[in-house]
Amino acid sequence: MSKALIDLRLPIVFAFLFGLCACSSARVLAPTPNIFTNGAYPQITIPQAYQTARPSIFYITDRYATRAKGVLSYGAERSSSMAFGASTISFGDGQDWQSLSAASGQVKRAEKIKLSLVENREILRFDKTPTPFEVVNGKPVRIPEAVASYNTKRAEFQAQIREQMRLAGKNEVVIFVPGFNNSFEDGLYSLADIWHFSGRHGVPIVYSWPSGAGGLFGYFTDRESGEFTIFHFKEFLLQLSQIPELRKIHIVAHSRGTDVTTTALREMIIAVRNQGKNPKTELKIANLIMAAPDLDFAVVRQRLIAEGFGAAMGQVTVYMNRGDTALGIAQRLMAGQRFGRLSQERLKENDKDIFSEVKTVSFVNVEGVKGLTGHAYYRTNRNVLSDIATIIRQSAVPGSPARPLRRLEGNFWDMPASYPH
Numbered sequence: 001m002s003k004a005l006i007d008l009r010l011p012i013v014f015a016f017l018f019g020l021c022a023c024s025s026a027r028v029l030a031p032t033p034n035i036f037t038n039g040a041y042p043q044i045t046i047p048q049a050y051q052t053a054r055p056s057i058f059y060i061t062d063r064y065a066t067r068a069k070g071v072l073s074y075g076a077e078r079s080s081s082m083a084f085g086a087s088t089i090s091f092g093d094g095q096d097w098q099s100l101s102a103a104s105g106q107v108k109r110a111e112k113i114k115l116s117l118v119e120n121r122e123i124l125r126f127d128k129t130p131t132p133f134e135v136v137n138g139k140p141v142r143i144p145e146a147v148a149s150y151n152t153k154r155a156e157f158q159a160q161i162r163e164q165m166r167l168a169g170k171n172e173v174v175i176f177v178p179g180f181n182n183s184f185e186d187g188l189y190s191l192a193d194i195w196h197f198s199g200r201h202g203v204p205i206v207y208s209w210p211s212g213a214g215g216l217f218g219y220f221t222d223r224e225s226g227e228f229t230i231f232h233f234k235e236f237l238l239q240l241s242q243i244p245e246l247r248k249i250h251i252v253a254h255s256r257g258t259d260v261t262t263t264a265l266r267e268m269i270i271a272v273r274n275q276g277k278n279p280k281t282e283l284k285i286a287n288l289i290m291a292a293p294d295l296d297f298a299v300v301r302q303r304l305i306a307e308g309f310g311a312a313m314g315q316v317t318v319y320m321n322r323g324d325t326a327l328g329i330a331q332r333l334m335a336g337q338r339f340g341r342l343s344q345e346r347l348k349e350n351d352k353d354i355f356s357e358v359k360t361v362s363f364v365n366v367e368g369v370k371g372l373t374g375h376a377y378y379r380t381n382r383n384v385l386s387d388i389a390t391i392i393r394q395s396a397v398p399g400s401p402a403r404p405l406r407r408l409e410g411n412f413w414d415m416p417a418s419y420p421h
Helices: 003-021 097-103 144-168 184-196 218-228 230-241 257-274 279-283 297-306 325-334 349-356 382-394
Strands: 056-068 071-091 114-125 133-136 139-142 172-177 203-208 248-254 285-291 315-320 361-365 406-409 412-414
Touching: 056 184, 056 230, 071 184, 071 218, 071 230, 114 144, 114 184, 139 144, 144 172, 144 203, 144 230, 172 184, 172 257, 184 203, 184 248, 184 382, 218 230, 218 257, 230 248, 230 257, 230 279, 248 257, 248 382, 257 279, 257 285, 257 297, 285 382, 315 382
Parallel strands: 056 203, 172 203, 172 248, 248 285, 285 315, 315 361, 361 412
Antiparallel strands: 056 071, 071 114, 133 139, 406 412
């Protein structure tokens, strides 16, 4: 087969594989993490307000809002304004809390627990960006009315988060940033899995950027939508971090969502340092978890090392799977080693030395991943779900009793079978 024909077919194969990564409009609850399979789902530690089979998952999105037969939803088109809202997610058909919590501690459930979206409720909509401004003495200055409107929306959003933290009993938020070819609903279900099996810890918020363009070249459209959303994501994180009561922000990013997340954080870290402040205390990022990161390895090396990215937050955990077929195709398309397929054996000695100096960053090798593409293990693998839950609940570090990962060398770790038992 000629190279030209291979190059022509590659986008088709890529679109097919990533199309399989996208989820349907309904899903079933993720398998019970190993830390809870002895019936130890922590229901008694969950606040009364969260003991429900129909919880609210909050969202920030710059997807374009749509309505079909009066039902609010969000598509893959871009919106110049962010919306903040709440989605009601149903765990099972007619499931009550007691049966749900009991099933959440079982390895084999009597029946599958379907996740379904009941409704989306938009709480507030931020102003369109860019906000109106005028040039004064050669500098752009936002007009007073725009500043006043921004401050009003920010105060309303922050008040909503304060109330939810009160109900959660913890001044913490858990943010999920989906990847390529994910619908709005996909992100909600993924965070529902992660948050539920983290003991419903903190306030759950999906940052849903306009991915899911579809089509033969949808990957490239989504990449540009990822660039579009950076400003909005920074505004969201900035408004969160400015809530005095908020203590910790936990971010779980998947696939292309890791590019959105790290690009935004990089720019915020640079801005904070230029102000002579400490980004770790200003931005309040306790944990950044990157699952199957679709990032160029050389770019990551610059961000983690040359720019001191890792030192700006509590800890960074990177999950990698050498058998990730979806990232393998991305690697062929983008002609750069994908970070999510890296292993310490393939690193040069000088790279190992460089990464070993980043004490707050840990690289976890995930083996035995099932599924056609090996790309969605962050929500389907009991071991990984256990580790994510432990990180969010305890901010535990690798090698500690709570996270008994096996050290390979430096800050590279292996996840044993049936982890953490």
